[in-house]
Amino acid sequence: MDGVGLHKRLEANSGLLIFGILLVSAIGGLVQVLPSIFQDSLVAPTAQTTPYDPSELIGRDIYIREGCGVCHSQQVRPLLAEIKRYGPYSRAGESAYDRPFLWGSKRTGPDLHRIGGRYSDEWHRLHLIDPRSVVPNSIMPAYPWLAERPANRGPDVRRRMRALQALGHPYSEAEIAAAPAALAGLMEIDALIAYLQGLGATLNAGGFDQASRTAPSTREQRPHSADGGDAHFAPEAAG
Amino acid sequence: MAVEQAAGRALRPAGVYHDRAVTALVLCSVVWALLGMLAGLYVAAELVWPEIDFGREWLSYGRLRTLHTNAVIFGFGVSALMGTAFYSVQRTCHVPLFAPRLAWFCCIGWQLGMLAGGLSLLAGWNAGKEYAELEWPFDIAIAVVWVCFAVVFFGTIAKRRIQPIYVSNWFYGALIIVIAMLHIVNSLAVPVGLSKSYSLFAGAQDAIVQWWYGHNAVGFLLTGGFLGMLYYFLPKHADRPIWSYRLSIVAFWSFTYAYIWAGPHHLHYNAIPEWVQSLGMVMSLVLLAPSWATMVNGVMTVAGAWEKLKTDPALKFIVLSLAFYGLATFEGPMMSIKSVNVVSHFTDWTIGHVHSGALGWNAMITFGTFYFLVPRLMGAPLHSVRLANIHFWLALAGTMLYILAMWGAGVSQGLLWLSLDEIGELSFSFKDIMASMAPYYALRLAAGLIFFAGVLLLAFNLFMTVKGRRTIAVAPPKTTGF
Numbered sequence: 078m079d080g081v082g083l084h085k086r087l088e089a090n091s092g093l094l095i096f097g098i099l100l101v102s103a104i105g106g107l108v109q110v111l112p113s114i115f116q117d118s119l120v121a122p123t124a125q126t127t128p129y130d131p132s133e134l135i136g137r138d139i140y141i142r143e144g145c146g147v148c149h150s151q152q153v154r155p156l157l158a159e160i161k162r163y164g165p166y167s168r169a170g171e172s173a174y175d176r177p178f179l180w181g182s183k184r185t186g187p188d189l190h191r192i193g194g195r196y197s198d199e200w201h202r203l204h205l206i207d208p209r210s211v212v213p214n215s216i217m218p219a220y221p222w223l224a225e226r227p228a229n230r231g232p233d234v235r236r237r238m239r240a241l242q243a244l245g246h247p248y249s250e251a252e253i254a255a256a257p258a259a260l261a262g263l264m265e266i267d268a269l270i271a272y273l274q275g276l277g278a279t280l281n282a283g284g285f286d287q288a289s290r291t292a293p294s295t296r297e298q299r300p301h302s303a304d305g306g307d308a309h310f311a312p313e314a315a316g
Numbered sequence: 317m318a319v320e321q322a323a324g325r326a327l328r329p330a331g332v333y334h335d336r337a338v339t340a341l342v343l344c345s346v347v348w349a350l351l352g353m354l355a356g357l358y359v360a361a362e363l364v365w366p367e368i369d370f371g372r373e374w375l376s377y378g379r380l381r382t383l384h385t386n387a388v389i390f391g392f393g394v395s396a397l398m399g400t401a402f403y404s405v406q407r408t409c410h411v412p413l414f415a416p417r418l419a420w421f422c423c424i425g426w427q428l429g430m431l432a433g434g435l436s437l438l439a440g441w442n443a444g445k446e447y448a449e450l451e452w453p454f455d456i457a458i459a460v461v462w463v464c465f466a467v468v469f470f471g472t473i474a475k476r477r478i479q480p481i482y483v484s485n486w487f488y489g490a491l492i493i494v495i496a497m498l499h500i501v502n503s504l505a506v507p508v509g510l511s512k513s514y515s516l517f518a519g520a521q522d523a524i525v526q527w528w529y530g531h532n533a534v535g536f537l538l539t540g541g542f543l544g545m546l547y548y549f550l551p552k553h554a555d556r557p558i559w560s561y562r563l564s565i566v567a568f569w570s571f572t573y574a575y576i577w578a579g580p581h582h583l584h585y586n587a588i589p590e591w592v593q594s595l596g597m598v599m600s601l602v603l604l605a606p607s608w609a610t611m612v613n614g615v616m617t618v619a620g621a622w623e624k625l626k627t628d629p630a631l632k633f634i635v636l637s638l639a640f641y642g643l644a645t646f647e648g649p650m651m652s653i654k655s656v657n658v659v660s661h662f663t664d665w666t667i668g669h670v671h672s673g674a675l676g677w678n679a680m681i682t683f684g685t686f687y688f689l690v691p692r693l694m695g696a697p698l699h700s701v702r703l704a705n706i707h708f709w710l711a712l713a714g715t716m717l718y719i720l721a722m723w724g725a726g727v728s729q730g731l732l733w734l735s736l737d738e739i740g741e742l743s744f745s746f747k748d749i750m751a752s753m754a755p756y757y758a759l760r761l762a763a764g765l766i767f768f769a770g771v772l773l774l775a776f777n778l779f780m781t782v783k784g785r786r787t788i789a790v791a792p793p794k795t796t797g798f
């Protein structure tokens with residue numbers, strides 16, 4: 078029987094067609110996606126990566142809520158120009174506590190993965206409330222309401238931390254119990270700034286200087302292995 | 317014609333086709349087109365005049381842009397796909413819909429879900445994954461409606477009175493099955509309250525799962541689903557059978573097989589394993605073949621119906637959409653090549669690519685289909701062919717201007733960001749590059765206005781066609797092919 082004849086059979090049987098589609102479309106996922114899900118090294122935190130503290134966590138959730146990620150990436154590619162502009166390129170393990178990941182797909186504004194420590198808290202506050210007061214021709218939206226609302230709005234921070242704990246983030250019971258106190262008196266804007274100041278901060282402080290020494294010599298990639306081979310970028314290895 | 321070739325013994329007509337839900341879905345789709353593109357216009361304007369959110373959360377760019385993408389893809393796109401799937405599956409099977417009440421449930425459930433979902437996005441409920449921003453209560457609602465959609469669709473196929481399952485149904489079928497699979501896996505999350513959840517996957521794994529979903533939402537919804545529309549309405553309209561049956565088989569299976577692999581081209585040079593990126597790139601290049609095979613099949617099907625093309629705006633829309641389909645599916649594989657993606661990734665080039673697909677392909681084929689379909693549903697001529705012709709030119713001009721503006725913006729961003737001077741320092745600051753985008757963004761806004769003016773004409777034209785009329789009752793042919 079030729080191919081067309083065979084296909085005629087498939088076409089005459091809806092069960093077979095459904096099964097065929099399911100099978101054929103699943104292959105790619107099984108071969109390509111499934112191994113990544115079981116590859117633990119992909120989500121093994123780097124030596125500097127720690128779970129978000131309560132204010133950072135709330136700040137991150139605000140970042141998601143406001144859709145900051147539609148304009149800002151958090152992924153420095155291993156290209157010379159990007160490393161020069163933003164800092165050490167992004168490693169898989171740095172996102173180990175990111176649910177969801179926020180690497181982004183569009184840079185209407187600059188990348189933020191290394192923003193921590195670049196500006197003062199006060200600069201961020203002015204910038205978030207009125208971006209054009211510090212960057213005259215910025216097209217970023219203003220977020221005045223963040224300064225008017227307490228950081229502990231919405232689902233309780235302990236519930237958030239418990240959910241993450243259940244997913245394997247190493248929060249201790251004491252940390253969770255102390256979380257509401259850590260947020261006391263903070264406004265949403267403070268939490269968001271805490272989150273931003275934490276992004277890449279340890280690396281900016283020199284943790285990754287091995288990375289800049291071995292920066293790619295061309296603007297093309299230097300092959301980086303995301304599967305655990307990043308260990309030599311950890312500060313211990315960097316000496 | 318071949319699509320509904322009916323040979324064999326005569327049977328009693330099995331009732332009439334259930335088309336009222338089709339009409340409802342088509343009209344809802346038009347409303348979503350208006351709402352979604354209005355939101356698109358507004359965010360385009362915000363990139364020119366950032367103050368026009370007036371400090372209001374729900375007008376804020378990050379929320380409104382999310383509403384834009386959801387309203388156009390899931391409101392406009394899915395309503396159109398569901399409506400045309402219900403219409404064509406009855407005609408290609410020669411039976412009325414299976415479980416028509418369930419079809420109504422799909423229609424109403426989807427509209428209410430999207431309406432509430434859209435409002436929730438404005439309220440800041442956001443799961444944070446592109447094209448899967450709706451929070452978990454909506455994810456569940458979507459899954460329920462989708463399963464009902466599957467029951468109605470495959471139920472109708474199961475009771476068909478024509479033996480072969482026509483090719484448009486393979487594509488609609490793949491849309492239903494694959495989107496269900498992607499949606500369920502990618503939405504897995506641990507809820508903390510109604511408005512918030514944390515993804516089951518973290519970091520790099522989440523990224524891989526997300527773009528397996530994201531790329532194939534494009535693949536099986538914006539491409540595959542609309543190919544179903546193409547395979548039914550193009551031959552129907554041109555009044556000729558599909559040019560090559562063999563080519564459609566090959567294109568369908570290679571498309572279904574290959575698309576799934578291509579997701580990682582959204583993550584080139586990101587922190588995921590090298591082999592995943594390379595595989596994604598290769599499979600994206602492979603995709604050029606089935607994509608263009610389908611385009612050739614479509615173009616050859618209309619070849620010989622060129623006379624009709626001159627006078628019939630609906631057919632013009634469909635043929636032009638094929639051209640943009642060809643453009644987007646050529647550009648896509650090129651952008652998947654890592655050395656091209658280095659420049660295009662993160663820039664407005666991607667936005668241009670998206671809209672050459674979204675405006676040129678998805679929106680245009682839907683417009684063409686609606687201009688063809690609504691008069692048939694009403695049993696009355698289109699209110700104004702002249703307005704439809706004007707719409708055609710507005711749509712073409714708007715799309716072209718949009719793409720050109722974004723190519724200009726994207727290529728300059730990409731190159732200027734990477735540009736180093738002779739001593740290896742960055743040539744331009746980010747702020748200066750951003751500021752130089754102003755003219756392109758203004759041009760895109762103009763393009764959007766032109767395109768939107770066309771959509772207003774469409775809405776008016778279809779409204780006048782439907783006004784004061786009811787969906788007519790059509791019975792399946794009396795003969796059948798079993």
Ligand code: HEM
Binds near residue numbers: 354
């Ligand atoms: C009047 C017409 C439209 C206008 C003015 C418009 C405008 C926009 C704008 C300004 C953005 C944000 C770009 C950025 O982040 O820099 C956007 C994104 C997007 N639009 Fe539209 N749009 C229109 C129609 C459509 C249609 C009909 C569709 C789909 C069927 C669509 C799908 C999308 C998608 C998927 C994105 C996200 C792209 C990405 O994240 O890469 N748009 N649109």
Ligand code: HEM
Binds near residue numbers: 582583652657662678
């Ligand atoms: C063979 C076909 C295609 C291939 C290989 C392809 C490839 C690509 C690539 C490489 C990107 C850029 C990813 C990045 O750098 O971030 C992209 C983005 C995109 N493409 Fe395509 N494309 C194809 C066809 C289409 C079609 C027909 C549409 C229909 C609308 C479409 C819609 C999109 C969307 C919405 C995005 C933006 C995703 C995001 O970043 O938010 N593509 N595509």
